[in-house]
Amino acid sequence: MTLRLAGTALLLLAAATASAADKVEKSKILMMGNQAGWSETTYSDDGTVRNHYEYNDRGRGPKLDSVYKVGADGIPTSVEIRGNDYMKGKVDETYARSGDEATWKNSAESEKRTVAGPTFYLSLDGPPEEYTLLMRALLKAPNQTLKLLPDGEARIEKLATIKAKGKAGTKNATLYALHGLSLTPSYAWLDDKQRFFAGYSSWSSTVREGYEDALPAIGKRQEAEEQRLAQARAKSLTTKLDKPLAIVNARVFDPVAATVVDGATVVVDKGRILAVGKNAAVPAGAETLDAQNQFLMPGLWDMHVHFSSEADGVLDIASGVTSVRDLANNPEKLAARIKAIEDGTDIGPRIVKAGIIDGPGPFAGPTKALAATEAEAQKIVDEYAATGYEQIKIYSSIKPELMPAIARMAHAKGLRVSGHVPAFMTARQFVENGADEIQHINMLMLNFLFDKVQDTRSPARFVAIGEYGASIDLSSREVRDFVDLLKRKDIVIDPTVCTFEDMFLGRPGLPGPGYDAIIDRLPVTWQRGVRSGAGGLPIKPGQEALYRKGYQKMIDFVGLLYRSGVRIVPGTDGMAGVTLPRELELYVAAGIAPKDVLRLATYESAKVVKRDDRLGRVEPGYVADLILIDGDPTLNIGDVRKVRTVIRGDRRYDSAALYKAVQIKPWP
Structure with a gap:
C-alpha cells in the first residue's frame, strides 16, 4: 500500500515557485475528471515557499501545510511539514542543513548526517510541491543530476513542449521526465518560467487552475512518450517464438491432480501446448530449452488488480503473473493498454475486464460510472457489456435499494456481480440480493x-x-x-x-x-x-x-x-x-496446503472467469502460459518468487531482464 501511494504522489506533481510579481498559484486535483482536492503555493522574495495540499479519496487523503526555505541553487535548506498523511496519521516533519551538517526528523526517522556538495532532501510525508522544487533544482544542477538524502540520485530530462490552451489563456507547457525516484520515469509539465503547470495520469491529475481544458492535449502527448518507452522495452525484452519450443528436463506441476512429474518435456507451438510428458514427441527443427530440473507450472493469476502504472505489465510478467482481472479502471486507457499488449508493442499479462459502478457522493470511488437511479445504472451496465466487460464491481456508495436492480441488469447481460458490500448493507444481504462474489x-x-x-x-x-x-x-x-x-x-x-x-x-x-x-x-x-x-x-x-x-x-x-x-x-x-x-x-x-494454493492461483482462478478450458493447466491444447521456477513452491510457497523464465503464449521472457528494466534487482 505504501509503495502504491508513493507512486500516486509522484504522479500528482503540483505547484512550483513563481516570480515576485506572481506570489500565489492554485491547482486543482482531479480524480477521473472530478475535483478531489486542491493545492495552493505562496512564494516570498526571500526564497520561502509555502504550500497547502489536500485531497479526499473515499475518506482518505492527506492534508498538509509545508514551508520550504530555498537557496539560490534551488535546494531547500530547511523544511517544515505538518498535517496528516493519506491514512490520516499525524505528520510532523522537519529538515535543516547548515554547512555540511544535515538533520531531519519525521514519524519514522531521526537522523544527523554529514553531507558534501549539493544534496536534495526528500521528505517522507511531504506534498508533491516538493518534487517540483526538486525538478527546478535539477535544471540548475551540473548534468541535471543531484544526490538525494537519505539515499539515491535523481536526474531530469526535457522531452517536449506544446501549446496548452485553457480558460485562463494559452501557455507553453514543457514535459519533463524525472528519473531515479520510481520504477519508470515520473512526468510533470512546467511553463516557460519553470513553474508547475500539470501532472497527468489516467487515474488522477493536477493542473493549474484555469487550464483544466488543456489536460486532454497534455495526456495525449505524455502517453505518446510512455508508449514510446513501452515499445522500446517490448522490442528489446520479448523473444517471439516463431517455431516450436521444447522445454526439456522440467519438473511439471499439474494443479488439478496436484502432482509433479520429473524429467518431463513440454512442447509448445503457435502459443499452444502440443505435448507434455517424459516421452513427448519433439517436432523436427524445434528450439530446445533445458529447464535443468526447474519447476514448470501454469502462469499465475492475480484476480484483483488496477492496471495503471507503466511498470505493471513488466512486473506481472517478471513475477510469473500471466493473467489478471482488472476490477476498476479508466475504460479507454485500459482498452489501449490491452491492445498494445496483445499487439506486442507492450509487455503484460492477459487482462479480464470488470467494470466498477458506484453512487455519487463525497465517498464515491475514482470513476465516472456513477449511478443514483436504475436508469443511470442500466446505461452503465449496457456500456460495459457492449465493450467486452465480463463483470460488474459494485462499490461502497451504491444505495442498498439499488444493488438488487444492478445485479438483475448485470445477470441479464451475462455479467458476474461482485464488489464491496455497499454502506448500510450487510454481506448477507449483498449475497441474498444477487452478488456472485465479494472483494476483500x-x-x-x-x-x-x-x-x-x-x-x-x-x-x-x-x-x-x-x-x-x-x-x-x-x-x-x-x-x-x-x-x-x-x-x-x-x-x-x-x-x-x-x-x-x-x-x-x-x-x-x-x-x-x-x-x-x-x-x-x-x-x-x-x-x-x-x-x-x-x-x-x-x-x-x-x-x-x-x-x-x-x-x-x-x-x-x-x-x-x-x-x-x-x-x-x-x-x-x-x-x-x-x-x-x-x-x-x-x-x-x-x-491451506501449498499445492492447493497453487491450484487457486492457476486453474481455479481461470475457472471463475470461464477460461479453465484453455488456461491454468500444463496440458495439450491449453494456451502456453508457463513459468519456470528455481525452487519447489509445493514445499515452500515463497519459491514462487524465484521465477526465471516466462512463456506467455508465443512470447518468451527472461525474468531477471524484466526486473532490471524497471529498476528492481532480480531474485538471487
Missing part, C-alpha cells in the same frame, strides 16, 4: 460488526476490524450459518489479505512483514518508504495488539472459508506482480 475479507467480517459500523464508505471499514475484529467468534452459529450460505450459493471470495498487512501491522519505523522478502531488491527510495512503516492506520495508544489480533482473525477467516468449501481466488490490490507471493504465503498461514 474485511467486507465479510463487517457482516458481524453491523452494530458497530454501518457506513463503510470511509476508512471505518478498516478501523472497525482493528477495534472489534478480534472479538468475532469464528466457531459461532452466526458465522457458521453465513459461511454455509456462501457455500450453498457458490459465492467466490477475493480476500486480498496482503493489502491489509501493512495497514494493520505497520507502525512508524516498524513496517509490516509483507515486503521482507523483496525490500532489498527495490529502488533505494522505495526501500525507505517501506521501512518507514508509513502505510499503517493511525492507531490509538495501547491498541497495537488489538489490531494485530484483528488482522490475524482475517487470516483465520480465510482458512475457515477454504475448509468449508467456499471458493477463494488470490488477488492483491497492490503493487503488481511482486505482492502476489505474499498473498499466497498468507493462505498457507491460514492452513
